[in-house]
Structure formats: structure tokens, C-alpha cells
Amino acid sequence: MNNVERFRRSSVLFPAFLLILTTIYLAEALSIRSQFGGDTLVGPRFMPILMAFIMYAALIVVTVGEWRKEAEAATGGSLLRPLLIVVATGIYIALFRPLGYVPATLGFVVALFLIFDFEKHRPAFFIFYVIAVTALFYGLFAGIFGVRLPPVLGGF
Amino acid sequence: MEFLSLLDITFFLLAGFGALVGIIFGAIPGMTATMAVAVCLPLTYALGLHHGLALLLGLYVGGISGGMVPAVLLNIPGTPSSITTTFDGYPMAQKGEGEKALKICVVASVVGGLISAAILFLFAPLLADFSIKFSYVEKFLIILLALSVIASLSSSMLIGIFSGVIGIWLSLIGDYSISDGGNGKTRLMFDFMEPYLFEGFSLLPVLIGVFGISTILLEAEKGAKSDIANQRIKLSKGAGFSLSIFNGRLTNLVRSSFIGTFVGMLPGVGGSAASVLAYTQEKNLTRDSSQMGRGAPQGLIASESANNALTGGALIPLLSLGIPGDSTTAVLIGAFTLQGIQVGPLFIPENTDTWYVMMTALVFANIVMFFLMFYAIKYIAKVVMVPKHILFPIIVMMCVVGAYAINYGIMFDVWTLLIFGILGYLVQKIGLEVAPLIIGFILGSQAEVYFVKSLESFGTFSIFFTKSPIAMVLWGLIIASLMFAIVMGFKSRARQKMELTQVTGSTRTASGKGHDTDND
Numbered sequence: 001m002n003n004v005e006r007f008r009r010s011s012v013l014f015p016a017f018l019l020i021l022t023t024i025y026l027a028e029a030l031s032i033r034s035q036f037g038g039d040t041l042v043g044p045r046f047m048p049i050l051m052a053f054i055m056y057a058a059l060i061v062v063t064v065g066e067w068r069k070e071a072e073a074a075t076g077g078s079l080l081r082p083l084l085i086v087v088a089t090g091i092y093i094a095l096f097r098p099l100g101y102v103p104a105t106l107g108f109v110v111a112l113f114l115i116f117d118f119e120k121h122r123p124a125f126f127i128f129y130v131i132a133v134t135a136l137f138y139g140l141f142a143g144i145f146g147v148r149l150p151p152v153l154g155g156f
Numbered sequence: 157m158e159f160l161s162l163l164d165i166t167f168f169l170l171a172g173f174g175a176l177v178g179i180i181f182g183a184i185p186g187m188t189a190t191m192a193v194a195v196c197l198p199l200t201y202a203l204g205l206h207h208g209l210a211l212l213l214g215l216y217v218g219g220i221s222g223g224m225v226p227a228v229l230l231n232i233p234g235t236p237s238s239i240t241t242t243f244d245g246y247p248m249a250q251k252g253e254g255e256k257a258l259k260i261c262v263v264a265s266v267v268g269g270l271i272s273a274a275i276l277f278l279f280a281p282l283l284a285d286f287s288i289k290f291s292y293v294e295k296f297l298i299i300l301l302a303l304s305v306i307a308s309l310s311s312s313m314l315i316g317i318f319s320g321v322i323g324i325w326l327s328l329i330g331d332y333s334i335s336d337g338g339n340g341k342t343r344l345m346f347d348f349m350e351p352y353l354f355e356g357f358s359l360l361p362v363l364i365g366v367f368g369i370s371t372i373l374l375e376a377e378k379g380a381k382s383d384i385a386n387q388r389i390k391l392s393k394g395a396g397f398s399l400s401i402f403n404g405r406l407t408n409l410v411r412s413s414f415i416g417t418f419v420g421m422l423p424g425v426g427g428s429a430a431s432v433l434a435y436t437q438e439k440n441l442t443r444d445s446s447q448m449g450r451g452a453p454q455g456l457i458a459s460e461s462a463n464n465a466l467t468g469g470a471l472i473p474l475l476s477l478g479i480p481g482d483s484t485t486a487v488l489i490g491a492f493t494l495q496g497i498q499v500g501p502l503f504i505p506e507n508t509d510t511w512y513v514m515m516t517a518l519v520f521a522n523i524v525m526f527f528l529m530f531y532a533i534k535y536i537a538k539v540v541m542v543p544k545h546i547l548f549p550i551i552v553m554m555c556v557v558g559a560y561a562i563n564y565g566i567m568f569d570v571w572t573l574l575i576f577g578i579l580g581y582l583v584q585k586i587g588l589e590v591a592p593l594i595i596g597f598i599l600g601s602q603a604e605v606y607f608v609k610s611l612e613s614f615g616t617f618s619i620f621f622t623k624s625p626i627a628m629v630l631w632g633l634i635i636a637s638l639m640f641a642i643v644m645g646f647k648s649r650a651r652q653k654m655e656l657t658q659v660t661g662s663t664r665t666a667s668g669k670g671h672d673t674d675n676d
Contacts, residue, residue, distance in 0.1 A: 014586045018318075025325060025344065032343050044338040047604040051324050058317045082373040086578060089369075089556060093570045096560070105553070112549035115376070133550060137557050145202035147561040 174214020182222020189219020198558030268461030272468025323596025330356030369577025420469020434462030
């Protein structure tokens, strides 16, 4: 396996990502100033800097170890479904307030049921379960627990 | 005895309901007790502290116990702590003794749970009383010990360090107040984030995201429809259950319960470590270990009593020191935070009623778990066949709407849930561990405050080593835990090398024989 392939493996790519993140984190930590005058060793930036150096040390060990290790067989599984859940949840959160609980949740439940192949071939059951789940959570949070869920289109 | 007035019918119903839902979660492979507690966390705000704790402790006990069902019937551990239950449970189920195996597990579980509850009741107040006298130095060292134990007992020390440091990083984001020794400004974030992250990431959406959403994402990746739909469960045929099975095995039962309780006290160590340790001990100490792994009741007793004993053990450091013993008790901190209560040395003296309520809920949940699983095992066994994909959309909804409801409509909390759901998923995908990450997140900012305040008070680094005999003992334990990890790392590497040599040797021999045959 060449180095490009090795780098493309997440086990090397992620430490590389963490290395960049640690450097940004350290730069930010070094810019933290104390409240009173001179920068003593111990202050608001001490712990972040210490953590950054611990991370550097661990990253060096892991990266060297990964470089020496032979490739392992990749495990199966599709990334499509998790990605779809994340996208659907992101859209749901973004539309939750503007659209209101009921329309946003109906759309979200439809999306989740489709992602999980739930009752896809029985439309009547599909619609029933979508409405039931939306109503169940409305009843639980708004009815029983008194949470003020966003009204339809911001108040209509 | 004022706490008796708090124990109304709703309290017992919630503890029982929690145990039932927990069993269902535990019985479905891939869904854990931690997930059950995390997903139901938002409900506790409206329920109040005592009713909320009844529900969560019921879920905890039920979730740990439910894992035995698929372990015995399908050879799939429902929760990580049931891994050793498969060794003897599944062979018994194959012989047609599934019901007998499950009933042995249930009795061992309830004994383990009750012994650990008794130890919790006796030991936690003593430890809390002792730790009240700790200064900032000892408090810092306790957290350092917890973090070093977590790192040492992770699958690899480096993985533990990585995971823990990421958790600490995230905990340091936000305002660092002057009263905590800081500069009164926000840190480690961009300016536009200040309105959202002034107080850092909110603990509850973080917990629900890491243990709820990320688990769903991992399971969704494996496929919506599971293979178990095509399997048939065999529950009972032939020999039934009798308490005489436990004759001559009480030592194993009690020893394994103590092992489970002790392992539970170690921060960040899961139930799988408890059950593996108890199982190995039984295998080493029993007169005839030849049947273990082939359907021996003593294997089930060791495994199940140890993993249920974890529940009481993990609550000891949480309630006496404020340090979670495992990922589920880390989530329980969220329930206390939601009610504005801080767990730590002062928790038991200042919240005596809550302490007794917790003990009652823990014991009651164990009893309910016993009756549900012992007498209704035939019905509970059917839960393992419930397709997970039916429950996933409901769980995702519960997480999202729950995160919104926790602080009455702060949308950033819901975004936090999603961010940490993705983070938890990625972290597990690349082989890191969520338990050290969450414990680092919970303890990181406290560690910094204690560290800075120690130096403000005493003005020298040497105080960490010389403050008191307790500080020296804590340093000894920190060094011992690190040495343990290093030695275990070397041993594991040596074992791997030996196995590799053996495999290479046998491959060469086989290929040599192959050549001979070809030549012939």
C-alpha cells in the first residue's frame, strides 16, 4: 500500500485532521490573556495549552504507529443512511421554528420513515404512523409536559 | 423518614415502567442502557427530580439486565456487558434450555444488583464524608486519577488519552469567569459564536447527541433491517429451572457481585470489563472448568451477577465524589444538572431525602426487573425479534424534540445535539471511545478550576505532591494505573507477536505440505 492510500485511510487522515485542529486550538489558547497584567505560567490559558501538548504527544505516537501498521480490511456498511439522517435532522432543525412543529415534524417523520424503509409499501399505514408519531410527541411534550412548541408558520 | 412522603404511587409506577422500557432497550441488540437513559433524560425535567430519578434508575437496571435475552437466545450480546453471557447461555439455548438459562441469569442479576445496592448504601456516605475534607489539591488529584484510570483501562491508553483530551477541550470552550481564576472572557471560540457558547456547550444535548443520535447513526450504517428477523428463538424444552442450581455456587455469585461493584467504581470502565473479569475468575477458581463455554450455569452466574452489580458500584463515585463510574452514570449527572443539583461530597449530607429515594428506586427497580423477567420471560423473549428500524425514527424524534424541550426552546441546544451526534458517530467510527470523551467533558473544566485554585492558594507546584498523605496516596494510584496500562500494552503486543508467529509457522507448514502433495 502506498503512502497516498495510507493517508486516505481514516486512521491516518483523522490524526492529520486532529493535528491541524490542535494547532488552531493552541494558537487560540496562546492568544488568551490574563485579567491582571503579566502572563504568569498558570492562568486561563494554562490548561488549554497543556491539553494541546498532550494531544501533540499522543498524535505523534499514533501517527508513527499507523504508518508502520499494515492495512486492515475495511468494514462494510453504507454511509448513505447516516448521511441522510444528518441532512434530514439539519433541515428539520432549520425549519422547526419558521414552519412550526406540526408541518416540520410531519415532513421529518416522513423523511425518517423513508430512510428506514418503514411501511413504504403500505401507504395508508405509512400516513397513519406519520400522523400518529407527530401527534404522540405533541401530546407528550406540549400536552403533558407543557412545553411551548412552535405554532404553524410562526403563529397562524 | 421524611423521604417516605415522596414515595407515592407515581414513583413506583415510573420505576417499574423504567425497568420495563430498559429491558426492552437492552433486549434489542445495538440499543443500550445508556441510550435509554439519555433518550429519556428530557422527560425528567417535567417529572421533577425524584420521579425523574425513579424513571432513570429503572431504565438503568432494566437496560443492563435486558442484554441477557439476545445473548442467551441469539448469541448476540444485547448490551456490551452481556458478552460473557453468550459463552454459556447460547449453548444452553441450543440444547433447549433457553428458559432455564434466562432464569439463572435473572436470579444472578437480581442478587448482583441488590448486593451492589447494599454496598452503595453503606460505602457511598462514608466516602462522601471522607472526601468532604478534601482541599482543591486533593479534588484535582481525584479527577486526575479518574482520567488516568479511564485512559489506562481503555482499549488502548492512547485511545483513552485522545478521547479524554477531546472531551476536556470541548469542556474548556466558553466563558472563564474571574471567580474560577480566569480572565472573565470567553475563550477557544470565534467571536460570532459568543452569543451561543458563552457558557460553553450545554451538557444535556451533548449527552443525548453522543449516546442517542450517534448510536442511531452507527446502527443505520449497518442496515435498517437486521438479520435476526429470519432467526427462530428456542426457549424451553426439557429440564426446568430450580434454585438448587445455585447450591455450591453461592461463592461465585457473591464474588462476582463484588467484582462487578468494584469495577463499577472505576471511572469509565464498562460492564463488559466487569463480566469478563468475573467470568475469568470463576474459570480460574472453579474445580472443573471444562464445561465453561459449553453451557455451564456457573458461567452465567458470574457474568450476570457482575454486570448487574455494576449499577450500584458506578453510583458510588458519582454520589460521593461527583465522578461518574460509567457512561450511564455520566448521563445521570445530566438529570441532576437539569434540577440544579450538583453531585459531589456534599450531595448525600445535603440531599438526604434524594439519597434515600435513589436507594429505594434502585432496589425497587431490581425487584421489578426480577418479577418481569422471571415470570414473563416468554413474552420478553419476543422483544428481541422487534425490528430496530421501527424504533429508530421514534428515538430520533424523541432526541430532537427532547433537546428542544430541555431549556424551553433554545434552538442552539438542538444544533448542539446534532453536532455531538455527528461527533460521537465519527469518534466511534475511527476507533475512539465515547465514555472517556464524555467523562473528560464533564470533569475537564472542574479539573482546571481546582488546579488553578490550588496554585492560587498555595503558590507552588510542589503542593500537589506534598499537601497531605492523601495526595501522596493519590499520586501512587495515578502512577500505578499508568504502569498497569504500560505493562498490559507490552503484554498485549507480545501476545500478538506470538500469535502472528504461530499463524505464520502453521501457514508455512501447510504450504510446505501442499508443495509436497503437489510434488507427489
